[in-house]
Amino acid sequence: MDDVSSSSSGSRPLRSGRRPGVSGTRATILDAARRRFADNGYDRTSLRAIAADAGVDQALIGHFFGSKLKLFVTVMEPPFLPQEIMPRVLEGDRSDIGRRAARVVVALLEDPDVRGRGVGLLRAAASEPEAARMVRELVTRELWEPLAAGLGLEDADLRVNLVASQIVGLVMIRYILEAEPLALLSSEELINALAPTLQRYLVEPIS
Amino acid sequence: MDDVSSSSSGSRPLRSGRRPGVSGTRATILDAARRRFADNGYDRTSLRAIAADAGVDQALIGHFFGSKLKLFVTVMEPPFLPQEIMPRVLEGDRSDIGRRAARVVVALLEDPDVRGRGVGLLRAAASEPEAARMVRELVTRELWEPLAAGLGLEDADLRVNLVASQIVGLVMIRYILEAEPLALLSSEELINALAPTLQRYLVEPIS
Numbered sequence: 332m333d334d335v336s337s338s339s340s341g342s343r344p345l346r347s348g349r350r351p352g353v354s355g356t357r358a359t360i361l362d363a364a365r366r367r368f369a370d371n372g373y374d375r376t377s378l379r380a381i382a383a384d385a386g387v388d389q390a391l392i393g394h395f396f397g398s399k400l401k402l403f404v405t406v407m408e409p410p411f412l413p414q415e416i417m418p419r420v421l422e423g424d425r426s427d428i429g430r431r432a433a434r435v436v437v438a439l440l441e442d443p444d445v446r447g448r449g450v451g452l453l454r455a456a457a458s459e460p461e462a463a464r465m466v467r468e469l470v471t472r473e474l475w476e477p478l479a480a481g482l483g484l485e486d487a488d489l490r491v492n493l494v495a496s497q498i499v500g501l502v503m504i505r506y507i508l509e510a511e512p513l514a515l516l517s518s519e520e521l522i523n524a525l526a527p528t529l530q531r532y533l534v535e536p537i538s
Numbered sequence: 539m540d541d542v543s544s545s546s547s548g549s550r551p552l553r554s555g556r557r558p559g560v561s562g563t564r565a566t567i568l569d570a571a572r573r574r575f576a577d578n579g580y581d582r583t584s585l586r587a588i589a590a591d592a593g594v595d596q597a598l599i600g601h602f603f604g605s606k607l608k609l610f611v612t613v614m615e616p617p618f619l620p621q622e623i624m625p626r627v628l629e630g631d632r633s634d635i636g637r638r639a640a641r642v643v644v645a646l647l648e649d650p651d652v653r654g655r656g657v658g659l660l661r662a663a664a665s666e667p668e669a670a671r672m673v674r675e676l677v678t679r680e681l682w683e684p685l686a687a688g689l690g691l692e693d694a695d696l697r698v699n700l701v702a703s704q705i706v707g708l709v710m711i712r713y714i715l716e717a718e719p720l721a722l723l724s725s726e727e728l729i730n731a732l733a734p735t736l737q738r739y740l741v742e743p744i745s
Contacts, residue, residue: 372665374581456715457664458579467715475717492711492720493731500707504699508663508674510682513699523745524700528735538730 357395360385364406369447373403373455373462403455404465407448411439413477421481429530433522436498436529440506441518449502470495482533493532497525564602567592571613576654580610580662580669610662611672614655618646620684628688636737640729643705643736647713648725656709677702689740700739704732 363384367376378399382389396402416439420432439445456466475495479487501521504510516524531537570591574583585606589596603609623646627639646652663673682702686694708728711717723731738744 372581374665453710454664456710457661458581463715467717471717489719489723489731492717495717496707496711496720497704497735498707499710500703500705503660503663503706503710504703508670510674510678510699510702512696513703516696520745524696527738528704531734538727 407452417477430526432529433525437518614659624684637733639736640732644725644728
């Protein structure tokens with residue numbers, strides 16, 4: 332993420348002598364964008380405002396990231412590596428995979444940084460079809476495909492969709508609608524409520 | 539809904555001689571608002587545009603509905619009566635209540651009008667905290683409280699939250715993200731996938 336080469340494919344190559352400064356500027360833009368998107372949502376955040384916060388010319392954001400939507404997706408990428416998360420779910424007895432998945436999901440959602448990006452992705456996906464498409468591509472690549480590959484079951488893609496439906500709905504009801512009593516459950520109570528659902532979606536008969 | 543007396547509490551009393559015209563105007567505004575909100579979402583819909591579509595002065599919308607948010611909630615109220623839906627879930631053997639609930643939910647979501655309002659409510663709730671609060675109040679009053687009362691269990695409010703989390707997540711993944719293969723399931727496959735989850739959330743041990 333900090334490497335200039337990971338910026339959008341439309342950007343011109345940069346001389347290596349400029350890299351430290353460019354890398355710092357890029358990080359400053361990402362910080363400003365993260366705050367703006369978190370505070371105001373996708374729709375109400377403008378590149379002009381992000382550029383002003385970061386103290387850079389707006390054209391530089393286009394140069395680094397290509398578009399507002401691509402900047403958003405870069406900002407909202409999960410702050411963890413799927414290859415570090417997935418073994419915590421997939422390794423071990425399949426009879427207990429639902430509880431392990433619930434533990435990992437709840438631990439991630441109780442981290443304000445991860446939860447903030449999850450809520451940001453949901454907000455954006457709900458706002459317009461183009462953002463929904465990019466969010467779907469991001470979560471498919473970063474989360475759903477690694478999990479489905481690790482499951483190794485014929486209908487793994489559907490199972491992963493069902494798991495996602497329960498987790499996305501939990502985020503919506505607990506953290507966005509803040510409906511009680513679900514918003515008041517402890518992590519342990521939440522894990523107990525989710526584990527059997529995820530167990531069935533992951534490895535038990537679903538049709 | 540067609541009665542002028544149901545408009546916002548801030549409106550002035552209207553002479554009965556004007557009622558037919560007023561009722562027609564109110565319906566015209568609601569139609570225009572429904573189209574605008576469905577096409578553009580809550581944030582990007584202005585009262586000015588709705589007034590123009592309906593061919594009325596913008597002040598008249600304030601007079602009838604009080605605010606954009608109140609107009610939105612009126613437009614998005616479920617096009618069915620909870621007292622007609624709930625018996626289809628609650629009456630009968632409790633050992634099969636999850637499947638009955640899944641059948642009712644899937645039938646409602648496969649109705650484009652109901653699904654459109656559900657998606658509209660989700661979009662609005664995701665957009666800003668004030669809209670989330672109003673959506674939560676609407677679904678609590680129209681759906682969650684009648685279901686919890688009918689269940690008659692001590693932890694019914696939490697059970698209803700959990701049911702809502704699964705249904706909201708399904709709407710998000712199937713109809714907004716349009717993730718496949720979940721978006722491609724038939725009604726019957728969807729009912730089979732959901733029924734055991736709803737069964738447990740409604741009446742089986744959850745903690």
